[in-house]
């Protein structure tokens with residue numbers, strides 16, 4: 001028996017098993033609809049490939065050959081002929097700011113602004129549209145787009161925003177540009193004390209704030225921004241859900257605050273969630289959750305409280321990621337630890353408390369020192385509380401010393417990484433941290449080799465909510481500027497299958513949901529995506545152009561034509 005026959009035999013055994021199980025089920029159609037004549041990557045151990053999937057209710061009823069699935073479907077059952085198209089388990093995006101993303105779909109877009117004039121013109125247009133007095137927010141600007149790259153300044157926009165406070169963020173969310181009006185409202189002057197974990201950038205000549213506020217310093221202005229109404233939040237969340245469906249995303253891990261949980265809870269109550277939401281709330285809530293004796297994950301298949309999200313440091317692009325050695329292009333700094341690290345020892349106490357309470361941790365660490373400090377704390381917690389199935393995560397796991405990559409494996413950690421960041425940051429990362437440290441930057445292959453689990457995500461709206469682009473990025477490592485056609489640090493590329501697994505199977509594992517989703521197997525939730533081209537066989541550089549043809553969520557065709 002060759003491998004193909006063995007696989008087919010296993011498929012038949014599995015199908016017979018499900019038929020057996022269904023004899024006892026009540027009368028009526030066994031199958032609501034089926035996808036046939038496809039190329040189905042199931043992700044299941046031993047039976048990775050099939051041709052067809054039958055769906056009943058919210059579950060996958062059977063997976064097998066087209067002939068087998070046809071036999072299960074009585075006359076009149078809806079059959080969708082895929083004409084050979086590729087089917088994957090629905091994508092699980094393991095790191096989003098999903099509610100924020102919904103707002104960003106509607107607000108001012110500065111990501112593509114390529115010059116001072118362009119930047120100011122977009123802000124001026126927003127001021128006209130919003131009218132006097134309203135805040136201009138979001139933006140997601142990227143100063144690496146300017147030539148030469150330079151941080152924007154309040155003077156660029158003050159003339160066009162005399163009556164609108166401006167608080168627009170860099171796309172990584174780790175710094176903002178405030179205009180003079182916003183600084184005035186916030187009382188920020190050259191004499192304002194710098195909050196720990198933050199920076200007020202000042203003009204070297206005059207000592208005046210330039211308008212750039214980094215990390216914790218941005219809170220001086222954010223504190224004044226009016227909270228959107230609940231109705232506006234619901235609207236934003238609905239926009240996010242539509243956007244997810246278009247991109248084949250059927251589950252997201254939401255790095256959120258308690259307020260956003262309330263929004264998704266309301267949508268769950270209305271049966272309106274068309275993406276499964278797995279919410280991490282700030283680690284500052286650890287005592288509350290511990291008092292409630294709430295073990296994570298807790299909730300329904302649609303909405304779960306996942307655990308706790310913390311922050312060790314900032315970001316590379318804002319030069320606030322915390323390194324052992326100074327930045328190559330700015331030897332005066334080696335980055336910042338965030339406010340959550342102060343007073344000293346508080347992060348470690350919270351990690352220990354979360355562990356005692358049985359709560360999953362997802363902690364942001366970008367610089368090599370931030371990662372190393374976090375691994376120290378994780379090790380101490382394991383030593384103190386003993387072995388158990390923790391599935392702790394390190395969000396971004398971006399710059400790692402080689403010895404720390406091995407520690408990821410020993411601790412069995414989840415590296416929750418975002419491949420799109422690497423083709424974005426890869427344009428300028430070497431300038432910031434030099435040729436040596438980039439060897440172990442976004443080191444996906446090494447992390448996997450060391451035994452860590454890769455869970456892929458987007459960090460939307462920091463990067464596009466498009467798993468296809470994430471897969472393209474992880475497989476090709478081609479930077480957005482086209483300067484690395486063979487891949488940036490190519491030895492860290494992963495295969496298409498590894499990338500798909502990191503967006504499906506591993507995402508499910510990262511949320512303790514591997515028995516319910518992440519693969520296409522009988523009995524699992526019917527979440528799946530159909531692509532218009534076969535990413536396993538086309539040249540990898542063409543993956544970025546692949547489109548989502550259909551998204552099935554919870555047993556319903558949510559997006560696309562059949």
Ligand SMILES: [Zn+2]
Nearest residue numbers: 095096255459
């Ligand atoms: Zn994030």
